[in-house]
Amino acid sequence: MSSFEETMQFRLRPDEPSRAERALLLAYEALSEKGYNPIHQMAGYLISGDPAYITSHKDARDTIRRLERDELIEELVRAYLAARLP
Known part of the structure; x- marks a missing residue:
C-alpha cells in the first residue's frame, strides 16, 4: 500500500499549550489596536504567506x-x- 492511500494522524500532547492560539490572539489584538481589520489581515497572511499583512506592533x-x-490553520x-460541535 502506498503512503498516498494511508491516512496520517496528527496529535498534540494534551498538556502542551497552543502556541498557535496565543500567536493568533496576539496578532488579532495588535492589528485591532493599530486600526486594521484583523480578520482580513490574518486571512491575507494565511493565504499569501506575506508577513507584511501582520503588524509588528507588540511583536x-x-x-x-x-x-x-x-x-495556524489547524488551530x-x-x-x-x-x-459548533456538541
Whole structure:
C-alpha cells in the first residue's frame, strides 16, 4: 500500500499549550489596536504567506512567523469546529 492511500494522524500532547492560539490572539489584538481589520489581515497572511499583512506592533509579526502557516490553520479549524460541535 502506498503512503498516498494511508491516512496520517496528527496529535498534540494534551498538556502542551497552543502556541498557535496565543500567536493568533496576539496578532488579532495588535492589528485591532493599530486600526486594521484583523480578520482580513490574518486571512491575507494565511493565504499569501506575506508577513507584511501582520503588524509588528507588540511583536505580533515575529511571533506569528515563528509558526508554520499550517499550524495556524489547524488551530483555526479546531477552534471553529469545537465551537459548533456538541
